[in-house]
Every structure is written in structure tokens, then in C-alpha cells.
Amino acid sequence: MTKKLSKTISSRTDNLLEVREFVMRAAxxxxxxxxxxxxxxxxVDEACTNVIKHAYQNAPDKKIQxxxxxxxxxxxVSIIDDGKSFNPNTTKLPDLKQHLTHFRRGGLGVYLMRTLMDKVEYSYSPxxxxxxxxxxxLTPDKAAARS
Amino acid sequence: MSEFKIHHRSGEGVSVIDLKGYLDAHTAPELENALQKLIEEKKFNIVVNCKDLSYISSAGLGVFMAYIEDVRKNRGDIKLTNMSPKVYNVFDLLGFPILYEIYKDEQDAIKKFQDARSVQS
Structure with missing residues (x-):
């Protein structure tokens, strides 16, 4: 059986805590x-932070679903916005060591998203x-325990 | 209840910053200000104690990256200590242990600074 949950927040970083609690509970x-x-x-925190900073460029009154x-x-988990498009799948993953040696801050969120999840997909209409x-x-044993 | 707190202690030639709570895109500017202030005061020997840090995202990690170069240029360092396994895991995923000194205990980091000073003098 499919279960669906949804939450909409304003595009402010002080809402990240609420998003994390929502996702933690569901997971x-x-x-x-x-x-x-x-x-x-x-x-999910990294994805929402990217939306706030890049898609909405820190405008605080936009919506993230x-x-x-x-x-x-x-x-x-789908993170939906109507801001500027940003495709993490076409963003070149940093060579981590070189990236860090040059102390560059950007791109780490996308790297984490892809490392932490099994799959990251992206679709957009600008x-x-x-x-x-x-x-x-879920691992097969846990999936079997669910059914 | 505040989700993030910074406490600053000064010892013999070493500044210790205690982090508590959640370090994310919302709270990272507080850490940024704290490090900025130390650099302005020319305090370049910095220990960041993460004992009570429950969470870190890349926005928090980015703050360390923003200041490490400045601090090292001035013959100082930012050393990180007392991380929980959960927080260490995030640092590790991003390769931080290659570039940052991470200690189990704050005293080890302080001693490292003191040893370096006695070699220099």
C-alpha cells in the first residue's frame, strides 16, 4: 500500500529543523x-538548502513542498519548488580531494545527496x-518485515 | 529553545569554541561570526569542541573551509575535537579527515598547539 505525506514550508532556513523532524519521523x-x-x-536538508539559496536566491516568502x-x-522524498532551475545531475561532481584542498564551499550538498541516497532524480520546467x-x-530483510 | 549555541573559552594561547545543537544553513552564520571575530582578534590557534553538536550539514562544514586558509596563513590552525560518531561520519563522507586535524579529546588538540609553540620558540 502506498503511503503519502506532505508538508509545505516557506523558503526560510529557520524551517529546516521542522523539515528534518518531519522526514525523520516518516523514515x-x-x-x-x-x-x-x-x-x-x-x-533532504541539503536539497531544501539548495532550493532556498539557489532556486529562490534567499527570497524568504516562496514555497517549498x-x-x-x-x-x-x-x-x-520529492522536494518541489517553482524557482530558478538547478540540475544536480548535470552538475559535475567535485574531485573531493582537489575541491577541499582549494577550500571551495559549493557543491558539497549535491555530493552528499548522491552519497547518502540510493538514487537522485531531477525534473524541471523553468x-x-x-x-x-x-x-x-529498505534492505530486503526489512522490506520483508514490513509486508 | 535555541537550536544552536556557541560558547567561547580562552586558554593559554588557544581559543576553544564549544558547539551545541544543530549546525545547518540557518545557524552556520553564527559560527561564521565567531570565527571571524577570533581572526580579527588575531587568535589563530582555534579548537572547536563538537561534544554537544548533534547535527551538521554541508553549510556548517563550509564555514570551516571558509576560514582554514586564513588561519593557516597566520601559522595557526582549526582543530576539531570530541565528535559523536554521527557527526564524524558527515566530516568523513566529505573527506575532511585528510585536511583537518580531528582529535578525540580537546586536551590532545590543545597539547598539539602547545607542543608546536615550544618547538618554534
Whole structure:
């Protein structure tokens, strides 16, 4: 059975705490361990921070919608905005060591999202609707325990 | 309740910053201000104690990256200590242990600064 949860926040960084609590609860309820849930939480934080900083360029009064869909072994968090498009899949992943040696701050969030999740998908229509989908799968034993 | 707190202590030639709570894009500017202030005061031997830090995102990690170069140019360093495994894991994912000195205990980091000073003098 598919379960859906949704939350909409204003594009302000002081709302990140609320988003993290929302995602943590849902990930734990779905069957992820605390460690795995924390990884999902961090990936969603990074995605929302990117939307606030890049898609909305720190405008505080825009909307970010966070949809969670869970089914069988798949936990998917969609982060939806209508700001400037930004495609993390075409962003070149930094050579981490070189990146850090030059003390560059950008791009780390995208790197973390891809490292922490099993799959990161992106779709966009500029100025209308950008969606980042963060997907993580339960291990087979945990998925079996759910059904 | 505040989600993030910084406490600053000064010892013999070393400044210690205690972090508590959640370090994310919202609270990172507070750490930025604290480090900026130390640099303005020419205090370049900095220990950041993460004992009570429950969470860090890349916005928080970015602050350390923004200041490390300045601090090292002035023959100082930012050394990180007392991280929980959860927080260490994020530093580790981003390769920080290659470039930053991370200690289990604050005293080890302070001693490292003091040893370096006695070699120089």
C-alpha cells in the first residue's frame, strides 16, 4: 500500500529543523534504522538548502513542498519548488580531494545527496516546477518485515 | 529553545569554541561570526569542541573551509575535537579527515598547539 505525506514550508532556513523532524519521523516509521533515517534527513536538508539559496536566491516568502511517498521497499522524498532551475545531475561532481584542498564551499550538498541516497532524480520546467526526488530502498530483510 | 549555541573559552594561547545543537544553513552564520571575530582578534590557534553538536550539514562544514586558509596563513590552525560518531561520519563522507586535524579529546588538540609553540620558540 502506498503511503503519502506532505508538508509545505516557506523558503526560510529557520524551517529546516521542522523539515528534518518531519522526514525523520516518516523514515523511522517506514522501517529505517536511526542511522539510515539520519542520512535521508541530511540529504533532504541539503536539497531544501539548495532550493532556498539557489532556486529562490534567499527570497524568504516562496514555497517549498516536501512530498514523501513510501511503498514496499521504496522511500521517496520529492522536494518541489517553482524557482530558478538547478540540475544536480548535470552538475559535475567535485574531485573531493582537489575541491577541499582549494577550500571551495559549493557543491558539497549535491555530493552528499548522491552519497547518502540510493538514487537522485531531477525534473524541471523553468519558473514553474522543479522537482528533486531522493530515493532510498529498505534492505530486503526489512522490506520483508514490513509486508 | 535555541537550536544552536556557541560558547567561547580562552586558554593559554588557544581559543576553544564549544558547539551545541544543530549546525545547518540557518545557524552556520553564527559560527561564521565567531570565527571571524577570533581572526580579527588575531587568535589563530582555534579548537572547536563538537561534544554537544548533534547535527551538521554541508553549510556548517563550509564555514570551516571558509576560514582554514586564513588561519593557516597566520601559522595557526582549526582543530576539531570530541565528535559523536554521527557527526564524524558527515566530516568523513566529505573527506575532511585528510585536511583537518580531528582529535578525540580537546586536551590532545590543545597539547598539539602547545607542543608546536615550544618547538618554534
Amino acid at each position: 523511522r516509521d517506514f522501517g529505517f534504522s536511526d542511522e539510515e533515517s539520519s542520512k535521508i534527513v541530511l540529504a 516536501i512530498d514523501i511517498t513510501s511503498e514496499h521497499d521504496t522511500f521517496q 519558473g514553474k516546477r522543479n522537482v528533486v526526488r531522493l530515493i532510498k530502498y
